Amino acid sequence: MNDVEAIRGAALDGVAHGFLGRRGGVSGGVYHGLNVGTGSDDDAAAVAENRARATNAVLPGARLVTAYQVHSADCVTVLSPFEERLRPHADALVTDRPGFALGILTADCAPVLLADREAGVVGAAHAGWKGAIAGVTDTTILAMEGLGAKRERIVAAVGPCIARASYEVDDAFRRRFAEADAENDRFFADARDGHAQFDLEAYVAHRLAAAGVTRVEMLGLDTYADADRFFSYRRATHRGEPSYGRQISIIGIAD
Incomplete structure (x- = not known):
């Protein structure tokens, strides 16, 4: 593996961005590929190299900025760099400053990259089900507006995540969404x-559209089903693997 694969969204054409999987990295074993998870048990030097490769594949020379993700709806506005050990506990990042590569780590959750080209504002959100129902995309849009973006100009792409065919949940999970909004039942299909x-x-895309984002792209890539291309927490669990890697999605503003 020598070439990092950066998947692009048509909605974000002209904006420096990429949804990365596991191709092009240096990690081995269960982390084989481009594992960027600093919280994993992977070799720290390999993770650092993978993070550098990922950043250079999207915005060469930029400083990678990530959060300590906690499945919240919290968003941080990045105006100056912060050290890796001082990462804020949050699940979204926005900026209007060139030179930052905003990174979101996932392993089945939905990465969302957003941009208002005219305002020069970008954002990245980690939307697992907890953050999604709590409104992480809404807080990201609000933070972008705080930097001068307008939601009717914002475009968004939802990257590789676990697909409905791979994501079985119980009735209690389904009821939680129905209690939030009865119309949410359309995002569920009956199973066993x-x-x-x-x-x-689809739920994340709906939240974006409901918030006023007029162009939302869904890439339709299933992290669970494509083991050669993506890491997946649920797949690793089902296989009884001892750990799992994390992939990264990046967006930034070129100098």
Whole structure:
């Protein structure tokens, strides 16, 4: 593996961005590929090299900025660099400053990259089901507006995440979404008794559209089903693997 694969969204054409999987990295074993997870048990030097490769594949020379993700709806506005050990506990980042590569780590959750080209404002959100239902995309849009963006100009792409066919949940999970909004049941398909299949990608896209984002692209890439291309927490769990890697999605503003 020598070439990092950076998947682009048509909605973000002209904006420096990429949804990266596991191709092009130096890690071995269960982390084989481009594992960027500093919280994993992977070799720290390999993770550092993978993070550098990922950044250079999207915005060469930029400083990678990531958060300590906690499945929240919290968003941080990045105006100056902060040290890796001082990462804020949050699940979204926005900036209007050139030279920063905003990075979101996932391993089945939905990465969302957003941009207002006219205002020169970008954002990145980690939307697992907890953050998604709590409104992480809404807080990201609000933070972008705080930097001068307008939501009707914002475009967004939802990157590789676990697909409905791979995402079985129980009835309690389904009820949680129905209690938040009865119309949310359309994101579920009946499965075996007491269970359903949840469409995280479609739900996240719906939240973006409901917030006023007029162009939302869904890449339709299933992290669980494509082991050669993506890391997946659920797949690793089902296989009884001792750990799992994390992939990264990056967006930034070129100097």
